[in-house]
Amino acid sequence: MTALYAVFGNPIAHSRSPRIHALFAEQTGVALRYEARLAPVEGLASALDAFHAEGGCGANITVPFKFDAWRLCARRSPAAQLAQAVNTIGWDEGGLWGDNTDGVGLMRDLARVLGAENVHRPLQSQRLLLLGAGGAASGVLGPLIAAGARAIALWNRSADKAQSLAARHSALAAQHGADLQVVLDPPTHWADGVINATAASLGGRALDLPEGVLRPGVWAYDMMYAAHDTPFVAQAKTAGAQAWDGLGMLVEQAAQSYTLWHGEAPDTAPVLAALRAELTAR
Numbered sequence: 001m002t003a004l005y006a007v008f009g010n011p012i013a014h015s016r017s018p019r020i021h022a023l024f025a026e027q028t029g030v031a032l033r034y035e036a037r038l039a040p041v042e043g044l045a046s047a048l049d050a051f052h053a054e055g056g057c058g059a060n061i062t063v064p065f066k067f068d069a070w071r072l073c074a075r076r077s078p079a080a081q082l083a084q085a086v087n088t089i090g091w092d093e094g095g096l097w098g099d100n101t102d103g104v105g106l107m108r109d110l111a112r113v114l115g116a117e118n119v120h121r122p123l124q125s126q127r128l129l130l131l132g133a134g135g136a137a138s139g140v141l142g143p144l145i146a147a148g149a150r151a152i153a154l155w156n157r158s159a160d161k162a163q164s165l166a167a168r169h170s171a172l173a174a175q176h177g178a179d180l181q182v183v184l185d186p187p188t189h190w191a192d193g194v195i196n197a198t199a200a201s202l203g204g205r206a207l208d209l210p211e212g213v214l215r216p217g218v219w220a221y222d223m224m225y226a227a228h229d230t231p232f233v234a235q236a237k238t239a240g241a242q243a244w245d246g247l248g249m250l251v252e253q254a255a256q257s258y259t260l261w262h263g264e265a266p267d268t269a270p271v272l273a274a275l276r277a278e279l280t281a282r
């Protein structure tokens with residue numbers, strides 16, 4: 001029987017994950033079915049039970065379910081534990097396990113776009129501003145700290161969420177010698193790199209950032225992606241910064257999930273190129 005996988009979210013119709021996993025499967029010669037599944041907002045647990053009963057072997061979890069998935073897992077990877085958010089699950093003899101591949105995905109794509117010489121520490125000595133404190137930000141803060149950032153300023157519209165995210169990461173930051181601070185306003189003329197992990201772009205709106213946050217010499221990365229520049233990418237480019245959207249991260253986090261399930265790492269470059277071409281042709 002062909003192995004069954006899926007991505008669960010709400011909404012989910014827009015998801016490119018089925019396409020990405022189909023391309024990986026084609027490339028590696030693995031027989032699988034990967035579907036987009038809509039789950040009711042309060043109904044992830046029963047949706048996953050039904051999926052597993054149907055023969056589901058593993059799944060990706062996206063907005064708004066990453067925290068719910070974390071709670072449901074019997075075992076969690078260290079990355080998922082730190083994030084308290086799960087984007088990849090599977091079943092084995094120990095029940096439901098969960099991991100978070102968003103951080104690996106972001107780091108691999110950042111290393112690519114920044115042309116980092118040291119792919120393991122692509123952010124060595126940089127000052128970073130991370131915008132947002134939801135599921136997306138939670139998944140990447142640990143890897144950003146481990147990637148050698150000198151200082152990370154964490155900003156969120158609701159400061160209390162940023163505080164608890166930072167508190168959870170304080171030991172890791174101390175271990176890596178990174179200065180992790182929650183800021184009430186995004187600092188100006190400070191960051192080397194600015195990462196947008198907010199969902200502000202979903203409303204088609206740019207963030208209201210003070211002048212001097214995004215500026216020439218700074219790089220900017222939006223974890224969202226679109227056929228055209230996202231509002232954040234457009235805002236960054238207008239301010240003279242170099243900017244990229246999150247399509248590469250999407251492909252890289254999918255590749256890491258694929259490796260966890262199938263034990264084989266797909267070649268992401270041709271898949272990213274195909275996806276970008278399909279997105280802009282729409």
Ligand code: ATR
Pocket residue numbers: 063064066131132133134135136137156157158161197198199200203205207
């Ligand atoms: P995700 O899993 O994609 O991170 P989420 O958990 O709903 O989704 O978090 C969305 C993030 O985007 C949060 O940091 C949210 O800020 P709040 O914690 O204050 O809600 C942020 N966000 C959403 N819309 C925003 C907007 N218009 N301006 C600024 N931040 C926004």
